[in-house]
Amino acid sequence: MAVVQTIKERCQTCYSCIRNCPAKAIKVVEGQATVVEERCVSCGNCVRVCAQKAKVVDxxxxxxxxxxxxxxxxxxxxxxxxxxxxxxxxxxxxxxxxxxxxxxxxxxxxxxxxxxxxxxxxxxxxxxxxxxxxxxxxxxxxxxxxxxxxxxxxxxxxxxxxxxxxxxxxxxxxxxxxxxxxxxxxxxxxxxxxxxxxxxxxxxxxxxxxxxxxxxxxxxxxxxxxxxxxxxxxxxxxxxxxxxxxxxxxxxxxxxxxxxxxxxxxxxxxxxxxxxxxxxxxxxxxxxxxxxxxxxxxxxxxxxxxxxxxxxxxxQKKLNNPARKLPFLDLTRTYSDQSRQLPYPSENEIRKILKHTYKIKPEDELNCGACGYNTCREKAIAVYQGLAEIDMCLPYLLHKSRGEIEYYRDRLKKTVTPPSHYLDAIIGESEVIKNLKRTVEKAAKSDSTILIQGESGVGKEMIALAVHNLSNRRNKPFIGINCAALPELLLESELFGYEEGAFTGARKGGKLGKFELAEGGTILLDEIGDLPLSMQAKLLRVLQEREFERVGGTSTIKLNVRVMAATNRDLRKLAQEGKFRIDLFYRLNVLPISVPPLRARTEDIPLLIGHFIEKLTKDKNISPKIVADETLELLLKYDWPGNVRELENIVERAIYLTEGNVIREDCLPPHIRELRGYSSGQSIKPIKEAVREIEKQLITEALKATKGNKVMTAKLLGITRVTLYQKLKEFNME
Ligand code: SF4
Ligand code: SF4
Structure with a gap:
């Protein structure tokens, strides 16, 4: 336990202790400035300067x-x-x-x-x-x-x-x-x-x-x-x-x-x-x-x-016993290297952190010192090292609070959100995504049936919703139903509704089906490839006649709904195998939209990660995070069989596992971390350069394993401490 403690309730996050700590031993976690024992030298400077008396001696x-x-x-x-x-x-x-x-x-x-x-x-x-x-x-x-x-x-x-x-x-x-x-x-x-x-x-x-x-x-x-x-x-x-x-x-x-x-x-x-x-x-x-x-x-x-x-x-006061003889005592002592190497960010990582607080150009870096660090860059480095929090920036917080107030004012003024916003939900700037957005816009202008195809997790429902929201039906309901999730009988009553007494257990007064609930709007039939053949016939009739009856009912109900279907299966192939009606396939496939898998647009991965981090940290009210270069490198290597959904899950997991602000490699699941060893794609380079890279990597790993202890690191690497210091200097890792 550190000799200097923080009384949390008193800490008003003025960052005075950070400013005055000679050892960079104050860490801000969830707005609280706490002492990092391994770095603290117990000088008591923070106790002296804390006007709130939040730093106290144990x-x-x-x-x-x-x-x-x-x-x-x-x-x-x-x-x-x-x-x-x-x-x-x-x-x-x-x-x-x-x-x-x-x-x-x-x-x-x-x-x-x-x-x-x-x-x-x-x-x-x-x-x-x-x-x-x-x-x-x-x-x-x-x-x-x-x-x-x-x-x-x-x-x-x-x-x-x-x-x-x-x-x-x-x-x-x-x-x-x-x-x-x-x-x-x-x-x-x-x-x-x-x-x-x-x-x-x-x-x-x-x-x-x-x-x-x-x-x-x-x-x-x-x-x-x-x-x-x-x-x-x-x-x-x-x-x-x-x-x-x-x-x-x-x-x-x-x-x-x-x-x-x-x-x-x-x-x-x-x-x-x-x-x-x-x-x-x-x-x-x-x-x-x-x-x-x-x-x-x-x-x-x-x-x-x-x-x-x-x-x-x-x-000058007289001594009581001036002639006292002192005994011989062994007064030797030893010292130990207790230094811990803090990770140092790359220029790219510093820029990423600065960007979070809107510091894009050098002139955006105000270096006002309100965060407790002399410069914005120093603070960005501290963020990377887990000592500071990303949004610990007064000008940024002021800007943000003003911005949020304006945003809510705007929302109060506007009753209908402008349609262009809906395309923003499709994250990505790759060529395939740009094409997809164009297709979505075109599809929204027509009222034809749409078949959305793509692997699991690519975001087919989001595409359907974007089309609906951009279409003239946007002020009417958007109803989705998963055709694979329900047994056949239940699915029929869910889709078409039922009359009172239609079957044992039927609700008094009957029940509206999804087609009726979607009246005037859009219905999305998800996992259409799993629709039982008997239901396929009923659906085909609805699409052809644009009318249907409730289960147990006799009166015909006219259909005023746009139908969209989505699947991760190859419907044409299913039709050839006799598992899907070819006539239904043609009825659905009027406007086909194909959503690309994530591995076909890896350039969008950083954007998607940023989007998920922002969304998840905001939802859970936790401090923002950035992704370390090494982590991103691995995420780009992975082939994402579960697509965007898998990426979102992995980002969410990493956010919870991350202590501090930087999502590092060790927060990724083992099957992705294993990709670090994959080398067949490595380019040929001069031996000297390759040796330097390997040395740097080994030193980084050894420092990590020894928690920054340089004596142990040198031992582990089989080199002297002097050589280690020389290498650290040479590689700019001091
Ligand atoms: S006691 Fe000194 S070294 Fe420790 S946190 Fe306070 S100011 Fe920093
Ligand atoms: S009181 Fe004396 S021994 Fe203690 S930190 Fe100050 S100078 Fe050093």
Whole structure:
């Protein structure tokens, strides 16, 4: 569970957290901005900037500490050296007394850890084995390196942080004690939780510590500032900007190249430059905040200068035990590559995403930043990576809401929809579809019987409806009946209706048949090829005489209905086999319309997919999706025996299986995914180019399999990490 949590009800989707997250660790799902644990470095920046207080620090450790204190265990609290800034006006001794009163057995200052670790740094720098050393005190910086700049892992000092070192010291002194840290830092919670050595048992922020005091009814008395005794105890200056450097200079005559960088922008800038090899300092202390006195949960209303002064004052306070000898402790630590490679879209995919929010031309990209991303392209990339939602665009949403209002206004004004709209229901721009649309228009102008033929799933009913809607009968009913779905007796009464008492179970007052229900309009006899022979004779009579009788009735009813029939079977062949009346075939086949199978118009597949996605996501009120290039490639390879209906089903399935905005290959059914291996149609190309393609594909697959873990990826591919990074750079996959 991420250290920073979102209170959903409070999130007003202002995207402020996205804008301010240095790790691209905020993901928007169904309008809610949530933290992606694998990417989050627990810097707490989102907690600081969220005006709605929707981002909060996970407070499980509060309960843990309360549990420790109410048990009979020894509980030791360690105070981060920034505490004088957090408890302004409180004398350190009074604070320690209050902590003891709350039940802690001992208070240890983290300055102990500073004293323990600084000599280790001096040793490391003196030895000079590591060409570049990055101090490992700030967990937000360590997190950034492990998760986002893994190239720099080897520069991190293999030395415990001051907090962990203090924890080790306390555990040595009080072997069975529970060790609690109180400090200004959120990332320390993550550092303690993820440390498999379990040195620190709980981490409280200063804000939480104050809350504990208040819950316990303990008021820490305020007093005058610390008595100045005129001598700085340097470890107490550790939470100030450059605090570590001040401590390292302790050794006489030892002046290594030391640099320190503070604050989020400087921190990101130096990490970026170092990862690109632009700078390589001999030693650098990088702090995410302006020193820990600026930590996200310092809970101080004082400005930075005042906080600094408070820490300085305390640094000059006399030590209780200046001659204390610290034990030797093993303070080595290791790091791991926790980076996850995010997929990167092709130019085509970026354009597809931009198009969704009407960004067709470069000047449509307003780069207004309302979505939390600096540019529309950055946002499109985040959409592809599953971090942002497609319609997270203020100008687009405004446009859309205006457009929808206008649309409904228009609809209110118009009583009859203009006929040209009906052809739009036939999706496609291929030549065969253009011809089909022309045929439909012509067919609509006549009143002749139509026979629509085509494979299952090509959309024969939609064609019939389009003809009806374009014809003069459009304001009258369009009635369809599936001739294959009903037993013969039932079919007859369904088609022609029946009189009261016509058969056992007949409804009182009789029932109108489909022919009568369609009066003045159109009837579609679907699956006509499955009509029983006896019914074929009856239908033939209706078509010839243009009249019929209800079942059990004697009076003749005149027919004023346009008849259309549809089938996926070859009626002429059925007639030759004696299964379909040839005279009925001729009666039906006055105006034949043939609907092409999907494989005959593959160029329409992208359009159809777009149409189904729009329709389905709108109907189900879910965020729009785009189809990744690799997915489309497979869909174009498939031969679609179930035609458009099958395509619609597969798109619907993929929408439900897709997490995020991009429909990827793994959301397709296995029989389509298998087409990835099909290679007989591959074109001949230079060996070098083919090898590059294969390498790229293997790296992509290995990264996918290892969820972006580069160490594992390199292992899987049998290459070194350096080679992997070179390849990633070469293929623009960084
Ligand atoms: S804590 Fe920091 S890294 Fe994590 S989501 Fe918030 S701003 Fe991003
Ligand atoms: S500078 Fe200090 S408070 Fe800020 S993230 Fe780093 S360790 Fe935590």
């Amino acid at each position: 407070s499980r450790d509060m309960d843990l500490v309360k549990g420790f204190l109410s048990s009979d265990q020894t509980v030791v609290i360690m105070l981060a050296p920034s505490f004088p800034a957090a408890f302004a006006g409180v004398a350190a001794d009074h604070l320690f007394e209050a902590l003891l009163a709350m039940g802690f057995a001992h208070v240890e200052e983290v300055t102990t850890g500073v004293q323990l670790t600084v000599p280790k740094y001096q040793e490391l720098l003196e030895k000079g084995d590591q060409e570049c050393v990055i101090a490992s005190y700030c967990p937000a910086v360590v997190g950034l390196i492990e998760k986002h700049y893994p190239q720099l892992i080897s520069y991190l000092a293999p030395i415990d942080s001051a907090v962990t070192a203090t924890g080790k010291y306390v555990k040595k002194k009080f072997p069975n004690a529970k060790v609690v840290l109180a400090g200004p830092c959120i990332a320390k919670k993550e550092e303690a939780r993820s440390d498999k050595r379990h040195i620190i048992d709980a981490v409280l922020t200063f804000k939480e510590l104050k809350e504990l005091f208040s819950q316990a009814g303990i008021e820490v008395p305020k007093s005058k500032t610390e008595k100045n005794v005129g001598e700085n105890f340097l470890p107490r200056l550790f939470p100030l900007p450059g605090g570590l450097i001040k401590n390292l200079k302790l050794v006489d005559g030892f002046i290594p190249e030391l640099a320190s960088v503070e604050g989020i922008d400087n921190c990101l800038n130096i990490l970026q430059n170092m990862s690109q090899g632009k700078v390589k300092p001999r030693f650098i202390d990088i702090l995410f905040c302006q020193g820990c006195i600026d930590g996200p949960e310092i809970d101080s209303d004082k400005d930075l200068l005042t906080r600094k002064a408070l820490v300085f004052d305390y640094a």
